[in-house]
Amino acid sequence: MIQLSHIRKAFGAHEVLKTVSVQIPEGQVTALIGPSGSGKSTLLRCVNLLEIPDAGELAIGAEHIRFTPGQHPARDAVQRIRQQTGMVFQNFQLFPHQTAVQNVMEGLVTVKRWPRDRAHARACELLDKVGLKDKADAWPTSLSGGQQQRVAIARALAPAPQVLLCDEPTSALDPGLAAEVVAVLGDLAAEGMTMLMATHDLRLAAHIASRTVYLEDGAIIESGDSKTLFAAPQDPRTQRFVTTLTA
Template sequence: MITLSSINKSFDGNRVLRDIHLTIEEGTVTALIGPSGSGKSTLLRCINLLEIPQSGELTIGIEQIKFAPNARIKGHDIRRISRQTGMVFQNFALFPHMTALDNITEGLVTVHKWDRAHARKRGEALLEKVGMLHKRNALPNTLSGGQQQRVAIARALAPSPAVLLCDEPTSALDPELSGEVVAVLRQLAQEGTTMIMATHDLRLAANIASQVVFLEAGEIVEAGSAKSLFTDAKKPRTAEFIASLSTALPDIGAI
């Protein structure tokens, strides 16, 4: 289980996250939706400590960390929490000079101190899982955007993190290529991978998420199941936001 309690984050006095309370059950998918600037990506970055909250508490499984104003978080505490997470970025963030396989194995060898042969076996298994084993020796610039993102997902999964964090995983892709990535994410969801994704793609949220969280101005306005939010939102602002993007939604009755 992942819990966030009273998480607050500011940049130069601008409060980006306001008193966030959220619980994510193991084996579920949580979609963070909301307008640009609502705090979705910042919330993800606070979970893996790419950004350090000013206050609050974060628990991932048995690992817990507390934040307080002007308190310095030690490096080993950051590593302790960040190793529980795998991050998939909007822009893929692959090493351009490394093959698809090396992009996956490098972190296992240098950070997690795996034996290289063991890391290679793990990398090949994950490339097969995302349908990219045939491209294991390809450089990123020879791959399509969808293929690069699938390699990035495999890399994030390599050390078997407790939670997979996806920051707008399909927004840099055209509809055809995004379909490749959605198929992989759907497969992972069906296998019980715990995921938290920030997305503007309501189709992705409606089809994959167990829980949808609507944020605006750094606050959670409403949270619930995909079906409840997309068909019977309780807060007027949630309903207004969803209605503004309703043409992007699939048949909700199929959720």
């Protein structure tokens, strides 16, 4: 589904991603783990081109784009890639002046140009899917953090993306509220949704992800089956990281 080849990204003199190559299988969940500053969120944002790589190649399904140092890719190529993805952010990013159902509808109406009645029906369907059918007319400020994140997941799913990208989806939540979000993501994983998530929460990664990629200092140190990587990591750096966070 997703192939990143030799991806490089720097901010000024700081090289955040150092020739990273990784494949994200279709119908599976892949977790990106690593210490703060390892490059996992930047790598995630390079998939939907919120960050434009300096070099390398990206393919999502039939869409392919090559990045050349000093050159910005064509706008239509960027848009075609972005249309393949849905994004769930760490801090929800809901519009405070819109109800839950309006937040989910927004992209369908303004970007996809759907009729409002069709967009409303789709939004209600997705709110039901994430367990918030009764909160359709609620304002974000009246919702718990877990509920807001579930609305954000419904919004990301609205245009039926090929892949769902999740950037630290539970890090802003306490354990109880995080469990609500983990349950929804787990249901999506069971349905065969292709997902790529950057997370510090190893329990989330171990529970949902079939594959895990460990990054450190802008490079992939180890990757593979999640159960194997967490139970018996091969690289000493992965061992230290997993042991520290699970101790």
